[in-house]
Amino acid sequence: MKPKLLVTLLFGTSILASQTTFANSGPLLLSSDTDKPAVLSKISDASWASSVFEQMKSDVDVYVAKTQEQEDWMYSRLAMNWDTKYTTPIISDQKMVSGEGSAEIATPRFAGSRDWNTEYQAPSIEDLRPYNDVDGKLYLEHKVTGVQSLVEPQKSGHSIEIINRNIMKVASEAAFLYWITNDEKYAKFSKDILWTYMAGLAQKNEPRIIDNNETTARIIGVTSHEVIHEDIVKSIAVAYDYLRDYVDQNEAVVVEQGIKRIIDRVIVGGEAHGNWNLHQAIQIAYGGLALKPNDHYEDKKGREYYISIVLDADLINQMGVNEVIKTGYDLDSGVWPEAPSYAFDTTSNIIEIASLLSSTDGGAAVLDSPTISAAIQSQVQQTYPSGQSHGLGNSTYQRVNAKLLENILAWNNERNPQVAKYVSSVLGSEIDGGYYDRHTIDNRIFALTKYIGELHETDTHQVDYPTISFIKPLNLVLQRSLVDNNDKYKSLGSAIYGTKGKHMQANGLAIELFGAGHVQAIDPGRGSSYWQGDHQDFYAQLPAHNTVIPNGNLRYEAVVPNALEPTGQKQEMVVNTTYPDIGSLEVTPYNYVNASMVYPEAIQNRTLAQVRIDEDTAFFFDVFRSKNTKPSNNEYHDWFFHSMADKSMLKSGALKPSQVLTSKNGNHKGYDYFSNEQSTEITESLLVTFQSQINEDDIAINILMPKASNRTVFTVDSPANRAGRFYYDENIWNKPTKSLMVRQKGDAWDEPFVAVYEPYISEVGSQIQSVEQTGINEWVVKGPDWIRTLTLNDNKLTLSN
Secondary structure, three states: OOOOOEEEOOOOOEEEOOOOOEOOOOOOOOOOHHHHHHHHHHHHHOHHHHHHHHHHHHHHHHHHHHHHHOOOOOHHHOOEEOOOOOOEEEEEOOEEEEEEOOOOOOEEOOOOEOOOOOOEEOOOHHHOOOOOOEOOEEEEEEOOOOOEEEEOHHHOOOHHHHHHHHHHHHHHHHHHHHHHHOOHHHHHHHHHHHHHHHHHHOOOOOOEEOOOOHHHHHHOOOOOOOHHHOOHHHHHHHHHHHOOOOOEHHHHHHHHHHHHHHHHHHHHHOOOOHHHHHHHHHHHHHHHHOOOOHHHOOOOOOHHHHHHHHHHOEOOOOEOHHHHHHHOOEOOOOEOOEOHHHHHHHHHHHHHHHHHOOOOHHHHHHHOOHHHHHHHHHHHHOEOOOOOEOOOOOOOOOOOOHHHHHHHHHHHOOOOHHHHHHHHHHHHHHHHOOOOOHHHOOOHHHHHHHOOOOOOOOOOOOOOOOOEEEEHHHOEEEEEEOOHHHOOOOOEEEEEEOEOOEOOOOOOOEEEEEEOOEEEEOOOOOOOOOOOHHHHHHHOOHHHOOOEEEOOOOOOOOOOOOOOOOOOOOEOOEEEEEEOOOOOOOOOOEEEEEEEEEOOOEEEEEEEEEEEEEOOEEEEEEEEEEEEOOOOOOOEEEEEEEEOOOEEEEOOOOOEEOOOOOHHHOOOHHHHHOEEEEEEEEOOOEEEEEEEEEOOEEEEEEEEEOOOOOEEEEEEEEOOOHHHOOOOOHHHHOOOEEEEEEEEEOOEEEEEEEEEEEEEEOOOOOOOOEEEEEEOOEEEEEOOOOEEEEEEEOOEEEEEO
16 A cells, blocks of 8 residues: 655645645756756767666666556565554664654664674565565565565664665666656656655654663664665665656655755764765765755755765764865875775775766865875775785775776866876776676666766776885785786785784784685685674684784784774784885896784794796795794694685695694684694695686695694684675685694794795696705795795895796
8 A cells, every 4th residue: 555645744844745846857966957968879879878778777667567557566665664654763782673653654664783694685676575564574585595584673684774775776767767768657656666765754753772872872874773874865865866857845845854864864973084984975975966055944954065064074973075085095105094895995985976076176176186096096006916906804805996997087088188098998907807897887877977988098908016015004015926918817916914904803914815816815804794703703813814823822903893983903014125125116036025023922024925937837935933922831833824725635644633723722712613623743845735616717726835843734614705705706705715724833933934835727737846945044946947046034035046
């Protein structure tokens, strides 16, 4: 049954939605009526734009057809309080546990939980049940079985928000189609969804927090437990903007008051620093740009007011973009000091905001900012030869943000041809590699209204990279050994790092290795959520990383999961020496970084080198020294390697099941997440092969260690590589991680861990035959027809043939 469209506004005026005095004419947010000919021309002339438009129209038409047969088909799928008609959500422990009050019409459901971790998921729109409310519960789909069952909201994670965002996105695309085609079937379809939601929102009160949680009270939104997740306002704003000549004045008042209510809460409920601030700003920008001028509102808060907030605010919980650029970035490098998942999106959000405001002086200044230009370069410099980013911190693998590049290209298309050509080159590389396709863009309205029709022609899509890059705000050094055309299967990449910045982890003096086209020594990202034990005890701690743990039980806190923003505790790596110099483009037969880390309990030093024999053969060389600050007879050190492999094979020694690695034996709690433990004592040289099938690539990496005494080798299964989410198919990342651990009894300073890592394509095969220690600080690596001698003295590594 369609809800009544008679609402009583908060200021007490009864408004009938069928009134026919129209509020406005023409959109203002992403495009105006004067832009329509150019948009139509782009759709007609650019193949990608034509594909995007036709797919959008096809997708929306499916739902429009259903509503023409059954008027309520689409809006009845919204996650609303259809049965209870709650006016006030009741919040406890950052969950929606109940509600109270009864509105005249259905009201939007409040989000289920701040923690996204749940065994349920939002069904597809086609599979959603209409009027999905049974005594406050709703039907959701079990992630494993796929079976729908009634679920209490507090167990739904973010499913409620996802349902409403998905449906409102369709409403915004239908509204855009109405603007393009003038076909009122799209307007009616879109308005029915928009009005059902916004009329109900007008009858909702603020959430009531019964556990008096100060963090909850500070960050809670109008529809979500965190103001940064009020993303639905973007689609609401776009839908309303393209329906301006279809809604009447009374409806416009309801919608605009709802938008103002959401973004006003975002302004006071967020955080003025870090990525939160930019998520807030983009919501405020979309909402504010859908409004009328200041003079239209009694509180004088309209378009101009919210634009000034976005650009120039200096408030307790909201900082303007101009100030963010001055204080948030490292001005020397353009690096945003957070893990890539957060940092790359942050810069993209700034550029999207500036693109929305490009007609203002403030928006134009942001787009022309040298810091933003450096930020784009910094993203490129944080990638491996495949264009894939390192996985440092609470991150997933990223690529240079295509939306960011598209917006910069559009801005510079006619203003700065040199910049436009460079950006086209980077985008071209992404397209050539199959990582970006303009024909399948997700943010379709934005692309059709903002992106240029065709990329600039460039001579080459190859980007120049320094051999060694120091990403100082992240305490991370990237190394590269590249071949012609930056062939990802023959080039090497690596990262060595400590802990500094936001959304970082207690990873120790750790490394990540890229070879044969993929990351093969992984940093596994965050756990199932920041509030779960797997993150706090494993993923965010040393046992999940490629490092050495003194006495198997070193711990430090790099993340406070329940803080408004997880904050970084510095445990910095000190870079002692490099070859070549940081930032050099010189092509050398080898490169290295020597770095140290000092804990209260231990001192560590690590040298990571890349050695190239020829275009087809290269390897990593790693020397890790570790000793306790207070030596004891029971001292030992645990060396870790975590792979992307499907299987591992120890080719020296026979493994047997064991039960040594556990917190019950005094080890770090993260050791309890290991399974299938096997071990053997070894006195000879070590050879372990890890084999992986990643998409069409059959690859491997060999680990060789020279002969050493007092060592036990362990193989274990570790939790999945969650850094691979969104980058690899689930069957590749969501499996046990094959891990290797070597335990050294006594200190590992005078007898350090020395490892040679050789990544290779399986059909080509391994080229390294052995690694031997020939002096106190000298090692020889042998191949079929070559020998390389590496000598390490005073933190300096030399190579000879």
